[in-house]
Amino acid sequence: xxxxxxxxxxxxxxxxxxxxxxxxxxxxxxxxxxxxxxxxxxxxxxxxxxxxxxxxxxxxxxxxxxxxxxxxxxxxxxxxxxxxxxxxxxxxxxxxxxxxxxxxxxxxxxxxxxxxxxxxxxxxxxxxxxxxxxxxxxxxxxxxxxxxxxxxxxxxxxxxxxxxxxxxxxxxxxxxxxxxxxxxxxxxxxxxxxxxxxxxxxxxxxxxxxxxxxxxxxxxxxxxxxxxxxxxxxxxxxxxxxxxxxxxxxxxxxxx
Ligand SMILES: Nc1ncnc2c1ncn2[C@@H]1O[C@H](COP(=O)(O)OP(=O)(O)OP(=O)(O)O)[C@@H](O)[C@H]1O
Ligand SMILES: [Mg+2]
Numbered sequence: 001x002x003x004x005x006x007x008x009x010x011x012x013x014x015x016x017x018x019x020x021x022x023x024x025x026x027x028x029x030x031x032x033x034x035x036x037x038x039x040x041x042x043x044x045x046x047x048x049x050x051x052x053x054x055x056x057x058x059x060x061x062x063x064x065x066x067x068x069x070x071x072x073x074x075x076x077x078x079x080x081x082x083x084x085x086x087x088x089x090x091x092x093x094x095x096x097x098x099x100x101x102x103x104x105x106x107x108x109x110x111x112x113x114x115x116x117x118x119x120x121x122x123x124x125x126x127x128x129x130x131x132x133x134x135x136x137x138x139x140x141x142x143x144x145x146x147x148x149x150x151x152x153x154x155x156x157x158x159x160x161x162x163x164x165x166x167x168x169x170x171x172x173x174x175x176x177x178x179x180x181x182x183x184x185x186x187x188x189x190x191x192x193x194x195x196x197x198x199x200x201x202x203x204x205x206x207x208x209x210x211x212x213x214x215x216x217x218x219x220x221x222x223x224x225x226x227x228x229x230x231x232x233x234x235x236x237x238x239x240x241x242x243x244x245x246x247x248x249x250x251x252x253x254x255x256x
Pocket of ligand 2: 014016038040042124
């Protein structure tokens, strides 16, 4: 199953969710591959992988200069592998315009290794450019992390429009995995308003688990570790584990 973690809004917890969902799925004995599709490389450094040491990255994979098999590295975390990204990826959005099937480059690569993993997670950059379009064309579902901010709904409807477009043209079976609230703070009045608004529009898509604002989650990347390895008993780690269990439960219910 391929899940794109996307929201064109910046800083909503996409990379944090990829790193921690992957680590939790790995602990639950699922084989996971993360593909860092953001030139910022936050997922890459979140797993403690040094960007200077990389030879093959998402850049070469997207442009078809190397096969994805050559880019995959094992992380030090159970059952989690990674296709890393470096700043070179910033050029890909422009260079992709000149290649055939520019929207389907990632899909073509993933087809060759998909069978080897239970879950493939695609960390998208904060835009709706060709790179995230490649992720939307390649995925089965889209997981949308979002914060309870005033502009969140506007961003969400833009993202839904893009998903609809991709569905019509390139990926007819794409679906929304769900919406996950991150950096959640129930003390704020705005939080309740945003939650009820999202619930009204997407009653079936909201995950029951929310990820609280938690300092351990934000500290973990500087140690190159997912929070479930950095501080297993923190509220943040427990929330990501509960979210992972909710997602797995939904998937096993859908199979029946
Ligand atoms: N639940 C949380 N509690 C506290 N801090 C968090 C939480 N989730 C994420 N953060 C912090 O918020 C910042 C943004 O998170 P993250 O990088 O995951 O967002 P993003 O959507 O991937 O950003 P971008 O759009 O730039 O790729 C990071 O510094 C991260 O450590
Ligand atoms: Mg990110």
